[in-house]
Amino acid sequence: MNARAVQTPPIAMLPEPAVIVAKRSFGPEIHAYRLRLLDPTARPRFDFLPGQFNMVYAPGVGEVAISISSDPDEEDLEHTIRIVGRTTRVIDDLEAGDVVGLRGPYGNGWPLRESRFKDLLVVTGGLGCAPVTGAIEYVFRRRASFGHVTILHGVKKAADLVHHSRFEAWRREPNTTVLLTADQPDRAWRDRSGVVTELFEEVEIDAGRTVVLMCGPEVMMHYAIRHLRGRGVPDDRVFLSLERNMKCAVGLCGHCQLGPAFVCKDGPIFPLAKVERFFGVPGL
């Protein structure tokens, strides 16, 4: 056996320092951080597609997998982060001028280039839906390249609609339908009430030319899939962004498996046809 020491630098695993150039808050729990790599020559390695994610590193604390919410053509990278755990609580305290680490991008993106001139149906639920907001912004920046855009978004309470201004702006886009619903609406809520899948009754879907992008609680996606199948949308045009525990992001640590898929490297976005056998099986 030959005794060659392998000196491959593990570029894929090295966090790259990036400074926070701006921080915008959407409520107390969600902040969008605009990040600039300290070494600008590293930026081409971070070229990404909407839907891909980086591992965001709070120095000395740990890493979290966060999707990239900026536009691929922008120099700065934006991550919209919800404060939910040990690492993100540290990130919560960081302000403009502080440094974090980034490695990535990992995973695949939404099939946006492949969906040009098609209708898009975006179904989201819950607080953040960060993986899909970047895709929506991407589409509206290239509005002429896409057909009708329908956005269905459900929240539990009105206060959960953290991207309210964004939805209002999207409503004003041409050839666009935006429908919002709250599970537990309060008096000030002026949109629909109920769960997001009830909105399907109100929208027209041209099954032959629609691509569906979904992100949110799996139970929501599960019911949405039923509706979509009922409307004749083929499984290979329905794309789901899935969430699992990610520690390495390169398909080695084993935590993010769903059946045969490593969500970090085979996803996080899957055509329904690919995961159908496993998606929706409780506890998989």
Place this chain on the structure above:
Amino acid sequence: MSDASWGGVTQPSPGHPEAPPAQWLPRAQLQGLLDALLTRGYRVLAPVVRDAALHFDELKSVAELPVGWRDEQGPGRYRLAHTDASHVFGVVHGPGGIKRHVFAPREPLLQIEMDGPGQGFRAQAVIPAPPRTALLGVRGCDLAGLAMQDRIFLHDRFPDPHYAARRAGLLLIAVGCTRAVATCFCASMGTGPAPSGHYDVALTEVEDGFIAHTGSDAGRDLLAALALARAGAAMLGREREAYASCAGSMQRSLPREALRDLLYENLSHPRFDAVAARCLSCANCTMVCPTCFCHDVRDEPSLDGASSLRVRDWDSCFNPEHAQVHGLNFRPHVRERYRQWLVHKLASWVDQFGASGCVGCGRCISWCPVGIDLTEEVAAIAAAPGARS
């Protein structure tokens, strides 16, 4: 690194007509083989008895080898006994195997130096520099486990430099099994009892010595130093019989065909409830498995916050945190964790890495504190396919 350097290459099994001529290593010359390794600068790791079990530890003299020892294994049972037999490699295996010497239980990945609070940092890879190592006494199941770990850590999209540094330069001296314990089922998995896959030298222990086969230039070079005689045809005949008899003595087996689909189609089988009622979710099965690769990745900051060490530690799909994300656990129940382990090992592994994750060593059966036997679980599902809980 090329595929030909490890993994990927299947050597002819001992006794195969295309194998290079086998040689005869008298038992008295085993120390000569060890000396040849030590002279060449190898650290030699070999099976020794410690803490009432077999472990791969550093070997300086063949006197430390477990001569006359035998293992008795069964579901939830492992016992060593000393006998009058003169066999050096009479113990089939212990809990550890060789995995820990390549995929280390704890591996520093990065050293990160902080420039100051809120300021930049510099991250550098920590690549291990182990001594040149020879593993002596590697069983067929463990060779197959190593080949599978090579596939996982070296031949994927992001080859792992830490594993690669430990793997490069490993010299493998296999010992085939002429005796099986009750939990063995390598014959049904195609990984033994004769060593298969890559080795440098493979030995078959018979009454007063070893039939030695070479599988690489390094192995041929090593044996050339001992000036051994060729093994005769009669001896090779005895070797073939010994392997056939060992394979025939195995009491357990797993079906290799259709197992993947059987498990995929039975994710809701009530047998998973039944096994969950017995499983302690202790993770022993994953710790002794030659192919399990799950690991945690985390930072260990220094007390003054000036630096941080990124490390990985073995993890297990039986740990509740394994599938935990903020506020949500995808596998909260033992039933789901056992299912993940079994279905991954025997089914989704095939999709991910082209072969089953089980090498048939049976360690997960012996080292399970309650004696859960995966061959029995699979048989129960196969006997009532389609049942749903």
